């Protein structure tokens with residue numbers, strides 16, 4: 413009886429990954445950071461985030477008043493839109509699926525191809541893109557100046573009612589920095605609460621780091637290396653390759669998305685081409701299209717039906733649930 417329980421304890425320890433192999437990322441590498449980072453020239457304040465929230469939900473930021481940031485980055489849809497391709501993307505060459513803006517405080521290269529270097533720089537792109545909000549910054553500032561409520565909000569955020577391109581983008585960036593994933597069951601497990609995730613999910617995590625090698629690209633607490641890879645999808649979009657045509661491995665390469673708070677059934681990938689995690693895992697098992705640009709980390713492997721399920725159970729433990737954000741009252 414005694415022997416048996418000792419044996420059980422060892423067996424469990426191995427299954428739970430307690431005996432973490434030396435070449436795997438240390439468990440601490442998954443620990444959530446304590447603070448939200450913000451750049452020195454735009455420190456995060458409650459007032460700037462409050463102004464940014466109002467702007468984010470205000471359709472008057474689009475020329476015809478029909479579209480706000482939240483139209484596509486909808487809090488009820490994990491800050492994306494649940495669509496394969498965004499609204500009005502019909503006929504747009506290489507249109508891409510709307511990514512979440514959750515945890516965007518930690519991004520240092522934004523958009524699927526990394527073409528924006530900061531949240532501040534990114535914010536102007538959707539406002540001025542023809543098939544998105546289709547507006548112009550000077551006209552937008554004129555419109556905002558006529559709204560008394562905005563004069564108050566700008567004064568609270570910046571000390572005076574001056575409305576500039578820079579302040580609009582700083583406020584939008586500040587609000588988005590406050591959108592941080594809630595702690596998920598996996599976080600409680602990393603913190604030492606052994607029963608926070610199921611035995612199946614623990615096996616899935618071992619596969620994630622082991623045989624399936626997902627961690628080669630989906631690393632850190634956000635489960636991304638913040639880098640770009642071609643994972644062999646059939647899409648013809650050159651991705652980051654359009655910026656650096658001479659770099660072979662950047663052709664068809666896209667930013668590694670975070671695996672936190674994924675929508676239940678996608679759509680997943682830059683082209684919205686997959687709608688279940690099972691389909692995603694099968695793609696990795698098979699390795700995708702072989703071409704010169706495909707990442708060397710894309711190696712074929714085989715999972716049993718049960719193992720595929722464990723891996724998906726693990727990914728589900730990265731879901732902390734929707735944020736409690738109530739849309740603001742829009743100022744008159």
Ligand code: HEC
Pocket residue numbers: 468473479480481482483484485498499500508509510511512513516519521522523524525531534535538539543544545584588
């Ligand atoms: C019509 C839908 C639409 C609207 C409206 C929209 N976005 Fe987006 N957003 C997208 C799409 C699509 C992308 C990815 C584009 C790409 O990579 O080429 C994106 C990317 C982003 C990203 C980068 C996220 C990442 O992971 O790199 C941020 C941040 C963002 N949008 C913020 C905003 C803000 C702020 C507004 C309002 C000013 C806004 N968006 C309005 C569709 C939209």
Ligand code: HEC
Pocket residue numbers: 620624625626627628629630640641642643645665666667668669670671674679680681682683689692693696697707709710723
């Ligand atoms: C070579 C690096 C690499 C490896 C290895 C890798 N991924 Fe990915 N993953 C990416 C990139 C890059 C994308 C986005 C690709 C695109 O849209 O073109 C992605 C997308 C995803 C998505 C879709 C997320 C979304 O928001 O659309 C999921 C889910 C995912 N990967 C899970 C996994 C799992 C599970 C494994 C292991 C079986 C794995 N990945 C292995 C780089 C990688």
